[in-house]
Amino acid sequence: MSRYIIRRFLQGIPLLFIISIMLFVLMMNMGDPISTMGGRSMVRPEDRARLTRQLGLDKPIYIQYFYWLVGNDWTKVDLNGDGVPETAGTRHGILRGDFGTSLVNRGVPVLQVIWERLPNTLLLMLASEVVVVLGAMLVGIYSALRQYSVWDHIITALLFIGYSMPIFFIALLSMYIFAVLFKRWGLPYLPTVGMFDPQVGKTTGQVMLHMILPVLSMSIVSFASYSRYIRSTMLEVMGQDYIRTAKSKGLPRPDIIFVHALKNASLPIVTVVGLDLPFLLGGAVVTERIFAWPGTGRLFLDHVTRGDLPVVMGILMLIAVAVVVFQIITDVTYAWLDPRIRYEA
Amino acid sequence: MTTETRSIPTLSADDLETPPLSLSELAWRRFRRHKLAVFGTVVLVLLFLYSFGGSIFASEEYANYNDTSQHLSSPSLRHPFGTDTIGRDVLARTIYGGQISLLIGLTAVIVETGLGILVGALAGYYGGVVDNILMRITEAMLNIPEIFLLIVMAKFFSGKIPDIAVFGRTFSGSVVLIVLIIGGTAWMYLARIVRAEFLSLKENDFVLAARATGTSNMRIIFLHILPNSIAPIVVTATLGVANAILSEAYISFLGLGVQAPTATWGNMLDGANNYLDTAPWLWFFPGLLILLTVLSINFLGDGMRDALDPRSRTV
Numbered sequence: 001m002s003r004y005i006i007r008r009f010l011q012g013i014p015l016l017f018i019i020s021i022m023l024f025v026l027m028m029n030m031g032d033p034i035s036t037m038g039g040r041s042m043v044r045p046e047d048r049a050r051l052t053r054q055l056g057l058d059k060p061i062y063i064q065y066f067y068w069l070v071g072n073d074w075t076k077v078d079l080n081g082d083g084v085p086e087t088a089g090t091r092h093g094i095l096r097g098d099f100g101t102s103l104v105n106r107g108v109p110v111l112q113v114i115w116e117r118l119p120n121t122l123l124l125m126l127a128s129e130v131v132v133v134l135g136a137m138l139v140g141i142y143s144a145l146r147q148y149s150v151w152d153h154i155i156t157a158l159l160f161i162g163y164s165m166p167i168f169f170i171a172l173l174s175m176y177i178f179a180v181l182f183k184r185w186g187l188p189y190l191p192t193v194g195m196f197d198p199q200v201g202k203t204t205g206q207v208m209l210h211m212i213l214p215v216l217s218m219s220i221v222s223f224a225s226y227s228r229y230i231r232s233t234m235l236e237v238m239g240q241d242y243i244r245t246a247k248s249k250g251l252p253r254p255d256i257i258f259v260h261a262l263k264n265a266s267l268p269i270v271t272v273v274g275l276d277l278p279f280l281l282g283g284a285v286v287t288e289r290i291f292a293w294p295g296t297g298r299l300f301l302d303h304v305t306r307g308d309l310p311v312v313m314g315i316l317m318l319i320a321v322a323v324v325v326f327q328i329i330t331d332v333t334y335a336w337l338d339p340r341i342r343y344e345a
Numbered sequence: 346m347t348t349e350t351r352s353i354p355t356l357s358a359d360d361l362e363t364p365p366l367s368l369s370e371l372a373w374r375r376f377r378r379h380k381l382a383v384f385g386t387v388v389l390v391l392l393f394l395y396s397f398g399g400s401i402f403a404s405e406e407y408a409n410y411n412d413t414s415q416h417l418s419s420p421s422l423r424h425p426f427g428t429d430t431i432g433r434d435v436l437a438r439t440i441y442g443g444q445i446s447l448l449i450g451l452t453a454v455i456v457e458t459g460l461g462i463l464v465g466a467l468a469g470y471y472g473g474v475v476d477n478i479l480m481r482i483t484e485a486m487l488n489i490p491e492i493f494l495l496i497v498m499a500k501f502f503s504g505k506i507p508d509i510a511v512f513g514r515t516f517s518g519s520v521v522l523i524v525l526i527i528g529g530t531a532w533m534y535l536a537r538i539v540r541a542e543f544l545s546l547k548e549n550d551f552v553l554a555a556r557a558t559g560t561s562n563m564r565i566i567f568l569h570i571l572p573n574s575i576a577p578i579v580v581t582a583t584l585g586v587a588n589a590i591l592s593e594a595y596i597s598f599l600g601l602g603v604q605a606p607t608a609t610w611g612n613m614l615d616g617a618n619n620y621l622d623t624a625p626w627l628w629f630f631p632g633l634l635i636l637l638t639v640l641s642i643n644f645l646g647d648g649m650r651d652a653l654d655p656r657s658r659t660v
Contacts, residue, residue, distance in 0.1 A: 018485040026501045157381070160647075164640035166591055168598050169632035172618060180622040192621070285492050286595055290618050301599065304496055316493060323488045 005332060012324040019320045020094075020313075024065045027309050053078060055103070068100065068313070069093050094317065100310035104303055110314040114296060118281070120195065121288070121295030125280035127211060128218045133273065136223055137266070140230025141257065147235060155227075163224035171217040171290045178213060193292040214291045218284050222276070229272060230265065237265040267338055274330030278322035281315075375652040382648020385641035392638055396443030408437035409606045420626055427626035429613070439630055442608035446590055447638070449524055449609065453589035456528025458582045461535025466566050468536070469543025480540070483533045494530045495592060499601040502526065519604045527592045535581050542574035576653040583649055587642035594635050610635050 052058050056067055056077065072089030092098035099110035139159075143152040175192045182189035190213055191197065196206035237243065238261055246256045281296065288297040296315055303311040335341045376382055412432040420427045426435035468479040486494065502522050509518055546552070547570060555565050590610075596602040597611030605612065610631040617628035 015481060015485055015488070018481055019488055022482075022485060023489070023497065026497045028501070160381070160643060161636075161640055164587065164636060164643050166594055166632065166635050166639070168594070168614060168618075169628075169636055172621065172628050172632065175618075175621055176625055180625075279490050285496070286598065289599065300493065301496070304500055312497075316489060316497075319490065319493070320488050 001332070001335070005328060008328045008331070012328070015324060016317075016320055020069070020317060021065065023313060023316050024068065025061065027313060028061055067091060067093065068310075070095055071098060099314040099317075102303070102308055102311050104306050104308045104311070110310045113311055114299065114314055114318065117294060117296045117299045120293065121297065122280065123207075124211060124214055124218070124288075124293060124295060125284070128215045128222075129273070129276070129280065131215060132219045132223045132226055133269070135219070136226035136230055137262075139223075139227045141234055141262065141265075143227070144231045144234035144238065145257065159224040159227055162220045163228075165220050167217055167221065167284065167286050168290060170220050171213070171287060174213050174216055175290075195294060210291075214284075214287050214293055217290075218287050226269070226272065230269060233268050234261065234265045237261045240264075267334070270334055270337060271330055274326055274333065278319060278326040281319050281322050372652040376648050379648035379651055381644045382651075385644025385648070388637060388641040389645060392443065392634070392641070393447065396440055396447055399437075399440035400444070403434070403437040403440055405441055407434065408441045408608060409433065419624070426630045427624065429627055430616070430620070430624075435613070435626060435630055438608040438613055439610065439634055442610045442613055442631065443634060445520060445603065445607060446593060446610040446635070449520065449527070449593045449603075450586045450590040450638075453524045453527035453531070453593075454582050454585045456525060457531045457585055457589070458535060458578065460528060460532035461581075462539050462571070462578065464532065465536040465539025466543055466571065469540035470547055470562070470566050470570070472544075476540075479536075483536050486530070487533045491530055491592070492595060495526060495596050496599065496601060498526045498530060499523075499596055503601070519602065520607060523593055523596065523602050526596075527589045531585060531588060531592070535578065535585070538577050538581055539574060542577065543570055546570045546573050580646055580650045580653060583642065584646040587639040587646070590635065590638055590642075 056064055056072070059067070067089070068091075071091040071093030073092060075089055076085035077087055077089050078085040091100060094100075102108050102110055102113045105113060139155060143155045146152050178190045179192045180189075191210050192213060195210050196202045200206050243256060243261055246260050251260075285297040285301055287293070288295045289301060292298075300312060300315050410433065412428075418424060418428045418432075424434050424436065426439065429435055429438070464479050464483065468476040468483075499522075502525075509521065543566075552565060552569060555569050560569070593602060593609060594611035594614065597609055598614045600612075600615050603609045603612050613631040614628050617624075620627050
């Protein structure tokens with residue numbers, strides 16, 4: 001098993017290299033980072049040239065990539081523009097854990113910029129993941145046990161609608177109903193934007209109140225696909241011999257469903273959740289934008305439009321690493337939970 | 346006695362046996378039984394009629410005509426869906442926006458399918474180094490959430506294609522760009538499916554026979570193996586249209602997609618959340634149309650999956 005894990009990690013390394021090269025090339029037309037740097041406009045051309053040199057943007061792309069990867073502290077860079085490199089570089093490169101500094105928030109390390117936003121995103125995403133898994137379990141089991149009943153058909157149709165729902169549409173619709181209309185009707189209404197009311201402050205209650213609508217709109221799409229998935233695994237398990245045995249020896253129905261069937265039916269869900277989790281890091285770009293939620297998705301959007309390469313690359317690489325790691329964790333967990341599966345070393 | 350037997354109608358063995366159903370007839374029968382799929386098809390036809398037939402009643406000049414004195418007026422007899430922030434008729438714009446959105450969906454899937462088949466077929470057929478390289482690239486692209494890839498690609502190619510004129514109409518060049526970007530970020534699943542099909546199909550005797558008679562590799566790939574894997578490709582491509590329309594909507598919603606004055610259902614929503622309470626008709630109608638389109642394509646695709654794949658008999 002440990003040999004299998006090590007091999008999988010080794011396979012992940014070239015994959016991450018390919019991803020980083022691909023993304024780096026795609027970053028090259030992000031717009032002019034210097035023009036929006038630090039909120040000031042660079043008027044003097046010599047300032048602009050100096051900054052371009054300082055940031056290493058005058059170098060060809062493969063050198064830029066190389067510096068980004070391994071840093072430039074072992075070599076000298078030309079800062080005064082006379083063509084002779086004289087100042088020692090300061091960057092350590094991503095391989096040594098230095099993601100660089102943000103161009104927009106001048107001088108702030110990328111990891112710090114991301115770290116400030118990451119908990120907000122994780123809060124939102126984990127909450128919706130919990131809602132989705134629990135809700136999908138209930139709905140999936142119910143419609144599996146009542147296969148082809150009227151409710152099963154209604155649920156199926158509703159899930160199809162949920163699955164086809166564009167996130168912005170459900171977001172705008174729920175905002176309109178629960179905030180605008182409820183307010184108009186004099187009912188207690190939900191807040192729509194931000195994480196907390198600035199007048200009240202960042203209390204737990206405020207954050208939870210502000211989370212309801214974003215979590216709701218993010219959950220709908222995955223809720224539909226998870227429910228369908230649980231329904232089909234549950235149907236498969238209910239037809240197994242050991243369920244028939246359990247029935248024939250007179251076990252109570254809840255025991256059969258929740259102990260014997262559900263335990264095995266929920267195994268494949270581990271895979272789905274495990275593969276979905278790393279994508280939570282990136283956050284939901286659209287949801288965070290609509291609800292003005294200060295998470296990594298909005299961070300990405302803000303910095304991509306201003307050409308902040310280090311931050312954008314940082315976010316994307318963190319997601320890529322998380323995806324690779326979670327794939328391995330998922331495989332290992334699955335093998336551990338399901339003794340029928342054994343990986344060859 | 347002979348006259349009596351003659352009066353009784355007799356049927357020969359040939360008359361009793363109905364001619365065997367062809368594969369496509371069988372598929373059609375299974376498809377028809379899928380009520381939701383039939384419903385989806387009908388809605389889809391209506392949506393196409395709405396977008397393409399609607400241009401008889403409203404000209405494109407009218408859709409792009411802005412009357413600022415009429416801006417943000419609520420739905421009325423003159424403007425059934427209201428007007429937008431600069432006084433354009435929302436109904437006319439959903440008609441022309443629908444044309445672009447549906448066309449983007451269809452053409453992006455052509456790009457996607459072409460790329461997916463090419464990568465999947467080459468990787469599956471040749472195996473070895475080719476397979477390794479192509480699959481690593483596929484995996485690399487799958488590792489990044491689609492929306493991020495779309496945004497990065499849209500930024501990378503932004504502002505490079507000038508406006509184009511087709512059939513006497515001018516389209517923003519960004520339409521072509523968006524089609525290529527959506528196709529270029531969505532081919533990976535299809536490539537994997539095609540590869541898996543090729544891996545198993547290439548072991549068949551008919552491939553060996555074709556190879557023995559000296560058929561070229563390209564002919565084997567495209568004329569012998571590919572037609573056998575058409576069913577999963579058609580299903581994936583159908584569902585891909587829904588995904589492409591959604592992708593267009595997301596990217597235009599974020600303001601990185603098709604640029605004005607060309608309308609799409611997606612870019613009509615751009616900035617609409619600023620008018621959440623004052624002008625809900627701005628986002629409601631385009632959003633509803635996107636939902637209906639995606640929903641009916643998903644129904645259609647589900648029905649096609651059941652119809653084309655005899656193994657998947659579960660609903």
